[in-house]
Structures are given as C-alpha cells and as structure tokens.
Amino acid sequence: MKCIYCAHDAMYPDRAAGVCPNCKKGYAFEPRTGSAYSDMAFKSAIDAVSANGTVRFLPEHVRYELARRKRRGRGTSNTCFTFAVGSVALMLAAPLAGLVLSAVFGTIGLLAAPGARLKLDGFQADWSRWCSVHSDPPGLIKRRHTTKVAEPYRGGDEMQQYSFDRAVICDRPETVDLLLANNFHFENNCAVLSPDGYPPRAFDTVKAMLRQNPKLTVYALHDATFEGCRLAQMLASSPDWFKGRARVVEVGIRPGHTKRLRGLWTAPSSLPSEFSGITDEERKWLDANSAELFAIRPEQVIKRLFKAITSDVDALSRDADVWTDKRSLAVESQTSDGGDDAFG
Amino acid sequence: MSGICGYVGADDPGTLERMLAAIDYRGDTSLVERGAGYALGYRFWKGRPGKAPAIVREGARVIACCGTLAPPVASPAQAILERTASDPRALGDIDGAFAFARYDETTRELVLGRDPFGVRSLYYVEHAGRLYFASELKQLLAIASLPVEIDATAIHKYLTFSFVPGEAVPVRGVRRLLPAHTLVYRDGVLDAQPYFALAESIDTNLELAEAVKQVRRLSKQAVVRRLNGEAEVGLFLSGGLDSSAVAYWLKEAGANVRAFSLDFGERSVELEQAREVAKVLGIRLEIVPAGGADIARVFDDVVARLDLPFGDAVTAPQYLLGRAAQEAGIIAVFNGEGGDQLFGGWTSKPMIAAEMYGDLYEHQEHTREETYLRSYHRFYGLEDELYTPAWKAQVGGPGQRRAHLRPYLGDEAAGVFLNRVRLADISLKGSQNILPRAERMANAWGLDVRVPLFDRPLAEASFRMPPEMKLHGACEKYVLKLALKNRLPEDIVWRKKFGMSVPMTDFVLGPMAALLDDLLGERSIKARGMFRPEYVRALREGHDVASETRRRRVGERLWALAMLEAWLRFVDRRGAR
Numbered sequence: 051m052k053c054i055y056c057a058h059d060a061m062y063p064d065r066a067a068g069v070c071p072n073c074k075k076g077y078a079f080e081p082r083t084g085s086a087y088s089d090m091a092f093k094s095a096i097d098a099v100s101a102n103g104t105v106r107f108l109p110e111h112v113r114y115e116l117a118r119r120k121r122r123g124r125g126t127s128n129t130c131f132t133f134a135v136g137s138v139a140l141m142l143a144a145p146l147a148g149l150v151l152s153a154v155f156g157t158i159g160l161l162a163a164p165g166a167r168l169k170l171d172g173f174q175a176d177w178s179r180w181c182s183v184h185s186d187p188p189g190l191i192k193r194r195h196t197t198k199v200a201e202p203y204r205g206g207d208e209m210q211q212y213s214f215d216r217a218v219i220c221d222r223p224e225t226v227d228l229l230l231a232n233n234f235h236f237e238n239n240c241a242v243l244s245p246d247g248y249p250p251r252a253f254d255t256v257k258a259m260l261r262q263n264p265k266l267t268v269y270a271l272h273d274a275t276f277e278g279c280r281l282a283q284m285l286a287s288s289p290d291w292f293k294g295r296a297r298v299v300e301v302g303i304r305p306g307h308t309k310r311l312r313g314l315w316t317a318p319s320s321l322p323s324e325f326s327g328i329t330d331e332e333r334k335w336l337d338a339n340s341a342e343l344f345a346i347r348p349e350q351v352i353k354r355l356f357k358a359i360t361s362d363v364d365a366l367s368r369d370a371d372v373w374t375d376k377r378s379l380a381v382e383s384q385t386s387d388g389g390d391d392a393f394g
Numbered sequence: 395m396s397g398i399c400g401y402v403g404a405d406d407p408g409t410l411e412r413m414l415a416a417i418d419y420r421g422d423t424s425l426v427e428r429g430a431g432y433a434l435g436y437r438f439w440k441g442r443p444g445k446a447p448a449i450v451r452e453g454a455r456v457i458a459c460c461g462t463l464a465p466p467v468a469s470p471a472q473a474i475l476e477r478t479a480s481d482p483r484a485l486g487d488i489d490g491a492f493a494f495a496r497y498d499e500t501t502r503e504l505v506l507g508r509d510p511f512g513v514r515s516l517y518y519v520e521h522a523g524r525l526y527f528a529s530e531l532k533q534l535l536a537i538a539s540l541p542v543e544i545d546a547t548a549i550h551k552y553l554t555f556s557f558v559p560g561e562a563v564p565v566r567g568v569r570r571l572l573p574a575h576t577l578v579y580r581d582g583v584l585d586a587q588p589y590f591a592l593a594e595s596i597d598t599n600l601e602l603a604e605a606v607k608q609v610r611r612l613s614k615q616a617v618v619r620r621l622n623g624e625a626e627v628g629l630f631l632s633g634g635l636d637s638s639a640v641a642y643w644l645k646e647a648g649a650n651v652r653a654f655s656l657d658f659g660e661r662s663v664e665l666e667q668a669r670e671v672a673k674v675l676g677i678r679l680e681i682v683p684a685g686g687a688d689i690a691r692v693f694d695d696v697v698a699r700l701d702l703p704f705g706d707a708v709t710a711p712q713y714l715l716g717r718a719a720q721e722a723g724i725i726a727v728f729n730g731e732g733g734d735q736l737f738g739g740w741t742s743k744p745m746i747a748a749e750m751y752g753d754l755y756e757h758q759e760h761t762r763e764e765t766y767l768r769s770y771h772r773f774y775g776l777e778d779e780l781y782t783p784a785w786k787a788q789v790g791g792p793g794q795r796r797a798h799l800r801p802y803l804g805d806e807a808a809g810v811f812l813n814r815v816r817l818a819d820i821s822l823k824g825s826q827n828i829l830p831r832a833e834r835m836a837n838a839w840g841l842d843v844r845v846p847l848f849d850r851p852l853a854e855a856s857f858r859m860p861p862e863m864k865l866h867g868a869c870e871k872y873v874l875k876l877a878l879k880n881r882l883p884e885d886i887v888w889r890k891k892f893g894m895s896v897p898m899t900d901f902v903l904g905p906m907a908a909l910l911d912d913l914l915g916e917r918s919i920k921a922r923g924m925f926r927p928e929y930v931r932a933l934r935e936g937h938d939v940a941s942e943t944r945r946r947r948v949g950e951r952l953w954a955l956a957m958l959e960a961w962l963r964f965v966d967r968r969g970a971r
Contacts, residue, residue, distance in 0.1 A: 101939070101941065102940070104779075104939045104941045105940050105941045106758070186757065190757065191755055192755060193754060193755060193756070194753065194754060194755060194756055198753070199752070199753070203749075203752070205810075205811055208810050208812070208861065209746065209750060209811070211861065211865070211866070211867075212743075212812070212865050212867065212868070213867040213868040214743070214747060215743070215868050227754075227755075230751055230754060231754070231755050231758060232941060233748075235747045235750075236747050236768070236769075237744070237943065237944075239740075239743040239744055240747065249754060251751070251752055252752070255750060256750055259750075262866075262867035262868065263868040264867070265868070266868075353943055356944075
C-alpha cells in the first residue's frame, strides 16, 4: 500500500503498526484489517472532488465520489457479466477453459450486481478518522461557529439600498455553503440563500436587497426530493418570496434527470403537504427515491450553474410561473474535465 | 504629449540629453535649463496650438512642467510657479493633467508635483549623490551608471493587480510620486505629501432632481474645462454609457468631434451602440480594426510605450485607436474613463455581495482586502499554481498587497461601504492604472489625452451624493443615467454594462500564438525561472484552474504574463528599442 506523503509502497508486515516505514507518517486505513479503502484511494476521491485542491467541497461530496467509484466497479461487473456469457459460449467450444472463465466472471458480476441506491455505510466514521490522522484536506468547507457569523449584518441600512443582479435559492444550507465557499456570489454578483433562513448573518438583509431589483432573475437549485422539486413553484408563487416580482428559473435536479445518477439515489424524502410543481410521473419516482446534488462533483455544479445564469432567460421554456433551463441541465460544461455525472 | 526630466546634484554630462532622447515620441524639440547643482529638461511637439514655453524662470526659481491645466491656461508652468510662490506645496484647487519640477536656486530645494488623479506620471531615484526624476521610467534607465535590478515584490503586486500599485516600481530604488502629491527634496531629505484627497461628505438634504442637475452641469463643465482651442478633437467611443456621455457633452459644448471605435470582428460587443450614438449626435465615426494579428504586430511597441507593465489587454486596442486618431490629424483625444469609479459602476457589486456574506468558513479568508484583490482576477490565490518555489521565496511576506487597500476598505471612518470601495477604485484602479496607461497609449501617437470624468469638482460632487443615487438597487450609475435620459437613446442609457471586452482568449490562442511561443514558451519560462511551466502550458492550451468558470480569464492571464515577459526584456535592454 502506498503512502500518500512519500509514495513509498509498503507490504503489510512493514506497515502493520499503522505507520509508513519510510516517512513515519500515519495511515488512516488498513484494508487488511477491514477498511473499505486504502489511504491513497481515499485521497484520490478527495482530489477528484476538490479538483486537486482548487474547488471547495463538503465531506458528502467525498462520500458520493467513493460511491461513484464503487459504481464504476459495478460497471466492471457488467463487463464481467458480458464476459461470463461469452465464456459460456466458449465452453461449448473449449469446455474446461469456458467453465473456469464463466465461473470467475459470473461470480464477480453477481457480487457487484448493479443497484439504484447509494450504499456507503460507515462513511462518517471513516471521514473522522481521515481528518484526525491527516487533518482537514485543502478545500474542505467548514463553517465557522463564531458569534459574528451568526449575528445579522450590521451595515444593513446602507446595503438595503442596493441589490443583486440575480439570486440562487437552494433547498438546503449545504448547497448554499458550496456556492458561497466557492465565491459564486462574488464572481456572479449573485445572492445565495436557502428558504430556512441560511445564512443567518445575511439572510434578512439579502432578502430585503432582492426586493430592490425589479428585473431580478431567481434560480432554484435543489435535490430531487419532494421539497426540492417544489422549490421553484414555491418561490414563484409565494408573496413572501418572489410572486409577481421576479422570473424564477428551474435549474435543480428533477426525477427526469436522475437516470445517470443511478446507483447514487437515496431513500425517498418525506411527503410534502402539497404537490404543486410536481408532475404525476415525477411523484411516482419521488415516492420511491430521491437524489442529492452531492452526487455531482462541485466543479460541475458550479460550471453548469454558471452556464445557466449566463444563458438568455428569454430563450427558456416557460411552464406557468417557472422558466426551465433545459440546456444547462442536459449538457456538460464546456470547461469541465469530462466527469461522468450529468447535472440532471 | 510632452515630458520632463532632470536631476539635482553635481553635473552629469550627457545624461539629461539621453533622458530626453528616450522619449523622442513625446516631441520633436527639447528645452534644457541648467544651473549650479541642477538640470531640467522638457520635450514637446513644437508648433502645436496652445503651447507656451514650459520651462519658465522667475528670479531664482525655475520650473519645467508638462501637460495642461483644467481650465486651460496659456502657460501651465507659469501658473504653477505663481500658485507656489509663497508655499511650494500650495497648489490649491488645481486640476488637469500635469507633472512639474520646480527648483529654487536660493534654497536649493526641488519640488515635484503630479496632477490630482494621476494622468501624468513622475518617477525619481537617488543615485550617485543626485536625485534624478523623469516622466517615464525609461528615461531613468537611460542613466548609464544606474544599476537595474528587478524588484520581485513589485512584480508580485503586478501579478495580482495587473498593474504595479503604490510608490515602488519594479526596478529597485526607483520610486513613483503618487497622484495629488508633491515631493520636496532639500539637503538630501525627501518628503512627499498629498495636496488633495477625495473624502466622503454626504449631503443628506440633496434631492435626486438636484443631483441630476449637478451631474449635467458639472460634466459639461468638465468637458469644456478640457477643450483648449483645438479645431477638432478625437473621442474614443466604445458605445457604452460613459464615452457616450462624453460624446454628448462634447457636442453640447460645441466641439468639433471625430470618434473612433474598435472592431473586434464577430466578437465586438458594443460596436452597434457606438454607431447609434455617433449617428444620433451627428459625429463622424471611424471604425478601427483590432484583431489578434493587428495586436501581435504592434505588441513590442505597446510594451515600450507603456513603459511599465500594464496587464489589461485594453492597452493594445487603445494603441490602435491612437494610431488611427493620429493618422486622422487629431492631436487631443477624449475618453469616458472614470464613470464606473465616480458613479458606482459594476465593480462595486461583487464587493457588496462579498461584504454581505462575510467570513463564513474556516481555512478561507474573506476579508475585504482579500476580496478586493481577488476582484482583479489575475493571480491572487493562484500563486501556488503559478510561482516556482524559488520565485515565491523572493516576493516577500504576506500583507504587502493588502496594505494598499487598508486606508480605504479597512477604515470604517472613510465613509459608507460603497464610497470606501469607490475610493479604492479611484485611488488604485483609476489613478494608478486606467489613467497612466491611457496617457501612455495616447502619447505613443503624440496625442494629448483628456479624461473629463476624472474632474475635481465632478468627483467631489459625486462624494456629496447619497450612495443610493449611484448604485440604486441593481442599477449602476443611476444619477448619471438620469442625467442622460432623453439626451441619448434609451438603450444606450439603460442597457447593462458590457465594458470594452477584448476577445483576448481567442487572440492569444489563435493569431497571437506565435508571439506567445516566443514570450511564454517552455524555453522562455524556464530561463526566467519565475513561473511553473506546466501551469503556463495549460493556460496556453486553453485550460485554467478547475474553479474558473469564465473562459476569458485564460486570455486575461496569458496577456498579463506575456506583457510581463516583454517588459522584462525591455528592461534587460534598458528601454532601448
């Protein structure tokens, strides 16, 4: 197993003490004693979600990255299945060789049969272990817990005279964190809030500022959950938010987008009190599943959201109060690294 | 379209002449005044209208002055000499675009001075027992015995700001006199002091309608104050609000105007708007092609005329505009620079967005200064990607870049948040970047540049207006827009700001690729030893860091690096062409 610091490849007996024999730095995991991954594999997942430390991310992104890698492994299992079928055919011609191959590939394939749901138990414990051994990785989003962060912004009187060019409203605070920590608000003069009052320091003032822009465009960014899929409709119809005051554009994940996230779906969300903004077909999927934005790498979320907000809103399709940016959901970001997850 | 130079100290034969020769494109004639312990030089275009002798002696006092005052006077040199008769720093309400050197033979005191907003530059260096000064750095490089050593910290700042801020320039020992400052040199002691500083003084009783009237009156006055009897003046017309506003007020002032606009081919952003403004105002418009190949051809000359590294790609198109204006027989050009800084343009918005959210996360600093530095979108925060370890070790400790911002952004007493951002914008981006580079590019073609929106009465009035008159909701420059309502076409007044968007990424990856091969190719990068070849290579292949969403940053960053390398070569040959 390779050390993440010095790349020394140590055999098990030499690393049994949990320390690299070369540089004496510790290992977080030991596959020989039951860990699901090596340190190098875990680091590789972190490097992928952080684009080598240049993009900020949350631990959940690493969780999904590890799951995605497992899913790719299952992709291997599909290949194994194909090989197994081929082997059966071969068996007809060369019985012994075909028997062995079909047994090997068939067994591997069955063990890793494709499933729709995200399965990665024990991630939280693994994450804690990683951070305690190697400290927080570069780019990790970690909220400050200071009074200043929790208190409302003090210069609100002046700021309420100004506004933003646009707003992204997220169905959960973690998505707000992802955007703010990556400076999306700063780079795009964009308000970022979640309806539950996050972030508390800015929430009331920013909401008041949004009233100052009569040409505001609002983007609803959300998971494929009941509440998430209702978000755009709620924002467009609620007098407390943007009813009659802004164009609301749907840019989140909806059930129709989740095919490529198969294997990363999660348990259904709780039922809402009403279903406006959700089609019958979507409801059917949401009754059995949900899918989180965490399943998409941060770099991709940011680039596709950027593409959405720089698209011409007038060119979007409109359904009642909500505009939908189908293009940004359907295509990969031009500058992406070609990650395999689709944003819906 | 002129320049000065000189020194105080023992006679230095031949040096003054070399310093004057280094700026031969600033004039065809030189004047020299020498005395015991000093020498003054002035270079200018003989026969230009409105030009009076710019080296003036009055008793023991002698002055060399380049540039013009606003309103114009017959002899700026004489006017400054009179203003400073009793107190060398007493420039009062002086305005315009000038730099001067005044020497008193009795007291052996030298006074240097620059205009309030920094259109004209002035550099100085203490060397071999003398104090040398000049309008351009290349004139100081002409001092044969001056050691030339690159200042890594100043380069580090350039790579953040896209220009070198503050007094230090990237040649060690050479200092820049800041705008609105005078410097007194006597008995070997240097003392620089400001004579003017913008400050907030909000008039809470000011009604919007009155503010609009003030903007109209003062803007027109600012334009009139910069007309100097020219038969025809040029205007660099982008089609945006600010240059269109200047076009309107020039016409209202009765000036004979000829406009010049850039054509970036299919990537032109505001060309149609420029045509519309010219048509509505009855201004003759000349379209100037500015493609990547055009820029590649003039690049070396742009670098030499800029004199210092300016990393914004707008400079080369400005150079092409200047050439077109000169070929059309123009000697003075107006532009619309300053509208954003004075009236709360789009650059304020990201700062407000960042201010609202504050410092939410661990391991991530979100101070105002840090945010402001990031707003330049060059290499702040990318040092680990760009710098080699050896270069990183040379650039100095943390906090040096932020120190330039602290007087504005960090000082709660400096006023409301918007005004603090505007003060930083005016003092840094405006006075140390936009104005000097515009002056250099105009002077490259012997043109006098006029920047009416950087006008003292207008700027002071803007700081008396409540901030919401400038940034009104999401509407930028609100009071300026109201001032132009029904005077310019509606879509010119109210359309969203685009700015002069040079399609530099297309250029550097396309028609300029061969030039970049030379400047930023593997061999050049390795020889210089400052930057990581793999990062520069990735940029040249069109790839930036993963967190970057905008493709245009590739071009902006490559341009800044190419400009720096070309400028370093320019210094390597001591400014020689």
